[in-house]
Amino acid sequence: MSAITVKDLAVSFGHLSVLRDLQLGVNQGEFLVLLGPSGCGKSTLLNAIAGLIEPEAGTVEIGGRDVTHFEPKDRGIAMVFQSYALYPKMTVRGNLAFGLKVARLPRGEIKRRVHEAAEFLHITELLDRRPVQLSGGQRQRVAIGRALVRNADVFLFDEPLSNLDAKLRAELRVEIKRLHRDLGSTMIYVTHDQIEALTLADRIAVMKGGIIQQLGTPREIYDTPANLFVASFIGSPSMNFLEGRIALEGDVFHYRNAIFDVPLTAYPFARPPSHGQPVLLGVRPENIAVDGAPKPGEFCAEANVDLVEPTGADTVVWCQVGTHSISVRVDAAQIINERQKLCIGFDPGRASMFDLESGNRL
Amino acid sequence: MNRATASADAFPVRVRRRKPLITPARLGLYAFLVSAALFFALPLFIMVITSLKTMDEIRTGTIFTLPMAFNLDPWIKAWDAACTGITCEGIKVGFWNSIRILIPSVALSVTLGALNGYALSFWKFRGANIAFALLMTGAFVPHQVYVFPMVQISAALGIFGTLHGIVLVHVIFGLPVMTLIFRNYYAGIPEEIFKAARVDGAGFWRIFLTIMLPMSTPIMIVAVIWQVTGIWNDFLFGLIFAGRDNLPMTVQLNNIVNSQFGEREYNVNMAATILTALVPLFVYFVSGKWFVRGIASGAVKG
Numbered sequence: 201m202s203a204i205t206v207k208d209l210a211v212s213f214g215h216l217s218v219l220r221d222l223q224l225g226v227n228q229g230e231f232l233v234l235l236g237p238s239g240c241g242k243s244t245l246l247n248a249i250a251g252l253i254e255p256e257a258g259t260v261e262i263g264g265r266d267v268t269h270f271e272p273k274d275r276g277i278a279m280v281f282q283s284y285a286l287y288p289k290m291t292v293r294g295n296l297a298f299g300l301k302v303a304r305l306p307r308g309e310i311k312r313r314v315h316e317a318a319e320f321l322h323i324t325e326l327l328d329r330r331p332v333q334l335s336g337g338q339r340q341r342v343a344i345g346r347a348l349v350r351n352a353d354v355f356l357f358d359e360p361l362s363n364l365d366a367k368l369r370a371e372l373r374v375e376i377k378r379l380h381r382d383l384g385s386t387m388i389y390v391t392h393d394q395i396e397a398l399t400l401a402d403r404i405a406v407m408k409g410g411i412i413q414q415l416g417t418p419r420e421i422y423d424t425p426a427n428l429f430v431a432s433f434i435g436s437p438s439m440n441f442l443e444g445r446i447a448l449e450g451d452v453f454h455y456r457n458a459i460f461d462v463p464l465t466a467y468p469f470a471r472p473p474s475h476g477q478p479v480l481l482g483v484r485p486e487n488i489a490v491d492g493a494p495k496p497g498e499f500c501a502e503a504n505v506d507l508v509e510p511t512g513a514d515t516v517v518w519c520q521v522g523t524h525s526i527s528v529r530v531d532a533a534q535i536i537n538e539r540q541k542l543c544i545g546f547d548p549g550r551a552s553m554f555d556l557e558s559g560n561r562l
Numbered sequence: 563m564n565r566a567t568a569s570a571d572a573f574p575v576r577v578r579r580r581k582p583l584i585t586p587a588r589l590g591l592y593a594f595l596v597s598a599a600l601f602f603a604l605p606l607f608i609m610v611i612t613s614l615k616t617m618d619e620i621r622t623g624t625i626f627t628l629p630m631a632f633n634l635d636p637w638i639k640a641w642d643a644a645c646t647g648i649t650c651e652g653i654k655v656g657f658w659n660s661i662r663i664l665i666p667s668v669a670l671s672v673t674l675g676a677l678n679g680y681a682l683s684f685w686k687f688r689g690a691n692i693a694f695a696l697l698m699t700g701a702f703v704p705h706q707v708y709v710f711p712m713v714q715i716s717a718a719l720g721i722f723g724t725l726h727g728i729v730l731v732h733v734i735f736g737l738p739v740m741t742l743i744f745r746n747y748y749a750g751i752p753e754e755i756f757k758a759a760r761v762d763g764a765g766f767w768r769i770f771l772t773i774m775l776p777m778s779t780p781i782m783i784v785a786v787i788w789q790v791t792g793i794w795n796d797f798l799f800g801l802i803f804a805g806r807d808n809l810p811m812t813v814q815l816n817n818i819v820n821s822q823f824g825e826r827e828y829n830v831n832m833a834a835t836i837l838t839a840l841v842p843l844f845v846y847f848v849s850g851k852w853f854v855r856g857i858a859s860g861a862v863k864g
Binding site for chain 2: 284
C-alpha cells in the first residue's frame with residue numbers, strides 16, 4: 201500500500217498554474233526526494249501534501265485516508281523548514297513541546313517525548329536556550345526535534361539543509377539518513393542539491409515546470425535519464441552532449457557525426473530509431489576513457505587537452521574534440537598535461553541517446 | 563626572501579594619523595545644531611519662565627529675564643482653579659477626561675490593529691487585498707471628510723456626545739494606520755514560522771496570542787507611542803464627539819486661554835499649556851529610544 205498517493209493534483213497562484221495533473225505515489229517507509237531547480241513546483245507539491253496550500257483540483261491520500269481537505273495537524277505529518285522556523289520567543293523546550301501542548305497531551309507524556317527527542321538528537325543541554333543563542337546546525341536539529349516529537353507517520357522536509365554551510369550540511373545529511381533508518385518513517389524531502397538527492401533517496405522525482413520529469417532510483421536517474429533535462433541537471437560536471445545522426449548500416453545502427461562513428465550494438469534502445477534521425481549523444485565524464493581503455497579499434501577520437509582541474513580524488517580534464525568541448529573524469533594518478541593530445545573513447549552501452557527534437561531518451 | 567616578508571613589503575603597515583578634533587566642517591555642523599536647538603528651545607524657555615512670574619512682573623515687559631521670585635501660584639491656578647467657560651475647576655478636569663478617553667482608545671486601536679495586520683499578512687483570505695486597500699483610503703483621506711457622516715452614525719447609535727462615542731471615533735480612525743504598521747511588521751516575519759505553527763496544530767487565535775504577539779514588542783511600542791500622542795493631541799474629534807462632560811484637555815486648554823474676562827493671565831495660560839503638553843513630551847523622552855529601535859528592528863531578531 202502506498203503511504204502517500206497524490207492524484208490529478210493542480211495548484212495555481214492567481215493566474216499562474218504551478219502544478220497540473222500531478223500523480224505521485226510514495227511507498228510506506230520510503231525516502232522520496234523531490235529534486236529540481238527553483239520554481240519547478242517541488243516546494244508547492246510538498247506544501248500541498250502538508251495541507252498548507254489548498255489545491256485547485258485533485259486529491260491527496262495519506263495512509264489510505266483522503267486528507268485533501270484536512271488541516272495540516274490532522275494529516276499525521278511533521279515538517280522541517282529551510283529557515284528552521286523556530287518560535288523565537290520560546291526556549292528549545294517550548295519549541296519542542298508546543299505542538300504537544302496544542303494537542304492537549306498530558307504533562308508527563310509531553311515531558312517524556314521532549315526528553316526522548318532531545319536525547320536522540322543530542323540537544324539535551326540546549327533545552328533551556330532560546331533560538332537566538334543557537335548556531336545554524338543546532339537550530340536545524342531543534343527543528344528536526346520538533347518534527348520528531350509529533351510521532352508522525354510522514355516527515356516532510358523543505359530544503360532543510362540549504363541554509364547551512366557545506367561541512368554542517370554533510371554532517372546533518374548523514375544524520376537525516378540515520379534518522380530514516382532508525383525510524384523507518386515515510387519521508388519526502390525537497391532539495392535542489394543533487395548530492396543530497398542522490399545520497400539520501402530511495403527514489404528521486406526530478407521536477408521541472410510543475411511536471412515530474414522522471415521518477416526512479418538514484419541509479420536509474422543517474423545512469424538512464426529519461427530526457428535531456430534530467431541528464432543535464434544531474435551530475436557535476438554535467439553530461440557531455442554531442443550532436444549527430446543515426447545511420448543504419450546493414451542491420452546495425454550507428455551514431456555518426458563529423459568526428460565519431462560509433463556502432464550502437466551495445467546500446468539498449470527503448471524505442472527503435474530511424475535512419476537519419478537527428479540525435480544528441482550524452483556521455484558522462486567518468487564514462488569516457490582516455491587512451492584506448494575501451495576496446496581499441498572500435499573507435500577513438502583525437503582530443504586536445506585544454507584545461508586540467510584536479511579535484512583531489514580525481515581529475516577533470518577539459519578537452520577539445522573537433523568543435524566540441526568535452527569533460528573527462530580520470531583517476532588522480534593519471535598524469536595529463538595541458539595541450540597534450542589524447543585518444544578518447546567510450547562504451548556506447550553506458551551512453552544515453554536523446555531525440556534532438558523532443559529531448560526524450562531513445 | 564620568503565613569502566611572508568615579501569607580502570609584508572608589498573603592504574607596509576600604515577601609520578594611523580589621528581584626525582584633528584576641530585575642523586571647519588565640524589564647526590559649521592555644531593553651529594547649525596546649536597542654532598536649531600535654540601530655535602526650538604527658546605519658546606519653551608520663555609513659556610517656562612513666564613509661567614513662573616507674577617502678572618506684575620510680566621507687565622514690565624521683560625520677556626527674556628528670569629523670574630525674580632520662584633512663583634508656583636500660576637501652576638496651581640492652571641491645574642485647580644482656572645475658568646473654562648462657566649466652571650472654574652482648572653485644567654485637571656480636562657486632564658482626567660483625556661486619560662479616560664486615552665486608555666480605552668489606545669488599548670482597543672492597538673489590539674485591533676495588531677489583529678488586523680496579523681490576519682491580513684498570514685490568513686490570506688479571498689479579497690484580503692481589497693480589504694486592505696479600502697482600509698488604506700481611511701489612512702490617507704483627510705479625517706475632516708468623515709466628520710459629518712460620523713456625527714450622523716454616532717447619533718443614530720445613540721452614543722454621540724458620550725465617552726463611548728469619542729472612544730469609538732478614535733478607534734475607527736486609528737485602525738488604518740495601526741493595521742498598516744502591524745501588517746508591514748508581520749510581513750517581515752518568515753511565513754515558515756506560521757506554517758510550522760499550523761503543522762503543530764495551532765489555530766488563528768493561538769498563533770496570534772502565543773507566537774506572533776510575543777514577537778511584536780518593538781512594534782507594539784511604536785504603535786502605542788503613535789496612538790498616545792495622536793489621541794492626546796487631538797482637538798477636533800474631542801470637541802465634536804466627546805460631549806460637554808468629557809471634553810479632553812486640549813479643548814479645555816483652548817477654553818482657558820480664549821474665554822477669560824478681564825486681564826489675560828499669561829502666566830496661567832503658559833502653565834496650562836505646558837501641563838497639557840507634558841504627557842506627549844514625557845512619552846517621547848521616555849520612549850524615543852524604543853521608538854527608533856522599534857521602527858528599525860526586524861521581527862526575528864532577539
